[in-house]
Amino acid sequence: MEKYSFTQPPHPYWLASTSDTDYPVLDRDVKVDVAIIGGGITGITCAYLLKKAGLSVAIIEADRLAQGATGHTTAKITSQHGLIYNKIKKQMGMEAAQQYADANEQAIREIAGIIEEKKIDCDFSHQTAYVYTERDDYVQEIETEAKLAQELGIEADVTTEIALPIKIKAAVSFDKQAQFHPRKYLLTLAKDIPDDNSYIFTQSRVVDIDDENNYLLKTAEGKKVAADKVIIASHYPCYNKAGLYFARLFPHRSYVLAVKTREAYPGGMYITAEEPGRSFRSLPTEEGEMIMIGGEHHKTGQGADTRQHYQNLAAYAQEVYPDAEIHYRWSTQDYLTPDQIPYAGYFLPSTPNLFLATGFRRWGMTNSMVSAMIIRDLIVSGESPWQNLYDPSRQTIAASSKTFIVENLNVANQLLKGKLSAAPADPTDADIETGEAKVIMIDGDKVGAYRDEQGTLHLVDTTCTHLGCELKWNAAEKSWDCPCHGSRFTYEGEIIEGPTVKPLKTGKEQID
Numbered sequence: 001m002e003k004y005s006f007t008q009p010p011h012p013y014w015l016a017s018t019s020d021t022d023y024p025v026l027d028r029d030v031k032v033d034v035a036i037i038g039g040g041i042t043g044i045t046c047a048y049l050l051k052k053a054g055l056s057v058a059i060i061e062a063d064r065l066a067q068g069a070t071g072h073t074t075a076k077i078t079s080q081h082g083l084i085y086n087k088i089k090k091q092m093g094m095e096a097a098q099q100y101a102d103a104n105e106q107a108i109r110e111i112a113g114i115i116e117e118k119k120i121d122c123d124f125s126h127q128t129a130y131v132y133t134e135r136d137d138y139v140q141e142i143e144t145e146a147k148l149a150q151e152l153g154i155e156a157d158v159t160t161e162i163a164l165p166i167k168i169k170a171a172v173s174f175d176k177q178a179q180f181h182p183r184k185y186l187l188t189l190a191k192d193i194p195d196d197n198s199y200i201f202t203q204s205r206v207v208d209i210d211d212e213n214n215y216l217l218k219t220a221e222g223k224k225v226a227a228d229k230v231i232i233a234s235h236y237p238c239y240n241k242a243g244l245y246f247a248r249l250f251p252h253r254s255y256v257l258a259v260k261t262r263e264a265y266p267g268g269m270y271i272t273a274e275e276p277g278r279s280f281r282s283l284p285t286e287e288g289e290m291i292m293i294g295g296e297h298h299k300t301g302q303g304a305d306t307r308q309h310y311q312n313l314a315a316y317a318q319e320v321y322p323d324a325e326i327h328y329r330w331s332t333q334d335y336l337t338p339d340q341i342p343y344a345g346y347f348l349p350s351t352p353n354l355f356l357a358t359g360f361r362r363w364g365m366t367n368s369m370v371s372a373m374i375i376r377d378l379i380v381s382g383e384s385p386w387q388n389l390y391d392p393s394r395q396t397i398a399a400s401s402k403t404f405i406v407e408n409l410n411v412a413n414q415l416l417k418g419k420l421s422a423a424p425a426d427p428t429d430a431d432i433e434t435g436e437a438k439v440i441m442i443d444g445d446k447v448g449a450y451r452d453e454q455g456t457l458h459l460v461d462t463t464c465t466h467l468g469c470e471l472k473w474n475a476a477e478k479s480w481d482c483p484c485h486g487s488r489f490t491y492e493g494e495i496i497e498g499p500t501v502k503p504l505k506t507g508k509e510q511i512d
């Protein structure tokens with residue numbers, strides 16, 4: 001395999017193989033039963049289930065549908081979320097582990113049921129999922145996980161061989177798991193939403209939630225959606241007035257390659273138990289079958305030059321499949337919670353009409369369905385069998401105080417480091433090469449400077465507009481990323497994702 005060229009920007013197969021949606025911008029005021037902020041898998045699934053339950057809904061999406069984390073996922077639909085069940089049992093008890101298994105197994109069946117009922121052509125296939133180890137010291141953990149999974153009613157087993165060309169020590173398998181093309185699935189589902197007083201609005205960013213009288217969502221263009229109930233499905237909550245979510249959601253990025261090899265893929269979905277994390281699944285495409293290889297996760301805005309992560313993954317792909325040719329590459333981020341269980345339910349105990357779903361820890365295909373089922377049930381009947389486990393205000397967040405403290409020390413550290421680090425003073429334009437970026441000082445201010453292919457220098461204020469951390473350059477994606485809470489911006493200062501709702505200041509005049 002030739003060393004992969006990074007001259008082309010990263011592009012996920014899911015976006016390359018489907019058309020952009022063109023739902024309207026919110027250009028008037030509307031009133032619905034439930035307003036949903038965000039049109040990823042969480043928002044679309046919530047809207048679909050609630051409309052089916054007889055409520056009028058509106059999705060308000062800042063960009064276009066399913067282009068965020070959902071458009072960059074690996075789309076394994078599984079209740080096997082690493083070696084999660086023993087962790088939950090140890091931390092919260094057997095009943096919690098049972099609920100997590102029941103909820104996520106039910107989610108697989110719900111997704112499969114919708115696909116079957118609506119005959120959605122989305123490359124859905126049932127697969128066996130494996131967590132494997134190449135190390136002796138993980139064998140015991142794998143065996144314990146398999147035994148517990150069986151007790152929880154999952155069709156689990158232990159094996160010492162897998163069909164990939166990798167020599168393993170042990171693996172735990174879960175049967176009747178699945179994979180699909182997330183955008184083919186979601187874009188079909190979304191077609192059922194507009195109509196009968198329900199809407200999808202795109203390119204409409206919610207910048208404020210007024211909670212004085214019921215709820216009034218306001219977009220950047222000044223239009224409003226009035227709603228009895230609101231679901232925040234914006235990945236990171238875009239409502240910062242309460243909840244301290246900035247201190248209990250941690251952004252992690254990871255990377256994906258889609259490669260072609262002569263060797264036929266044996267089937268199955270695989271992930272390592274140990275670090276560095278590696279993940280495999282097949283990818284049926286019009287250009288023939290490919291293999292998706294993922295891994296290299298790290299905290300957003302922290303660590304090495306991000307291009308190195310693609311290089312590491314490419315080197316690993318070649319180690320396993322020496323003739324591997326890379327056809328697509330992409331990366332994205334997801335949010336982790338201190339106890340590894342997502343937040344789905346009431347935003348706060350005191351907000352019976354404001355809901356949240358996030359913190360899926362790279363397992364959002366089933367967890368978004370679980371979240372949507374919980375929130376639908378809370379809205380429609382006032383209770384859900386899984387509401388306590390997923391409750392965003394649960395007590396176990398405090399019990400995971402070690403993770404909480406370590407993560408927040410890391411944020412404080414990033415904040416300080418960013419403020420104290422020196423930047424070169426007034427370098428000439430020639431110091432920044434085409435396609436490269438640097439943080440420079442201009443008249444005492446830190447400014448991020450990126451030189452594009454035409455030689456134009458783009459200047460932005462590198463202070464994050466969310467909570468003021470110093471942004472880091474992400475060379476692989478050509479973006480400015482926040483190492484504290486994961487907001488990301490283009491080199492022109494536009495918002496890509498994260499908690500912020502304000503673009504960066506740009507150009508020397510505005511920065512002054």
Ligand SMILES: Cc1cc2nc3c(=O)[nH]c(=O)nc-3n(C[C@H](O)[C@H](O)[C@H](O)COP(=O)(O)OP(=O)(O)OC[C@H]3O[C@@H](n4cnc5c(N)ncnc54)[C@H](O)[C@@H]3O)c2cc1C
Nearest residue numbers: 038040041042062068069070073074075076206363364365
């Ligand atoms: C590399 C990687 C691989 C993964 N692979 C898997 C996998 O195999 N299986 C699995 O189960 N999970 C996987 N995940 C996790 C999964 O992809 C995510 O958990 C899931 O896609 C999150 O969906 P979402 O709808 O919550 O967020 P998103 O898809 O990001 O959607 C949120 C939407 O909200 C919009 N938005 C944000 N702010 C506003 C605002 N103010 N106003 C209006 N709209 C707003 C955004 O534009 C975005 O479209 C993976 C994650 C990563 C990082």
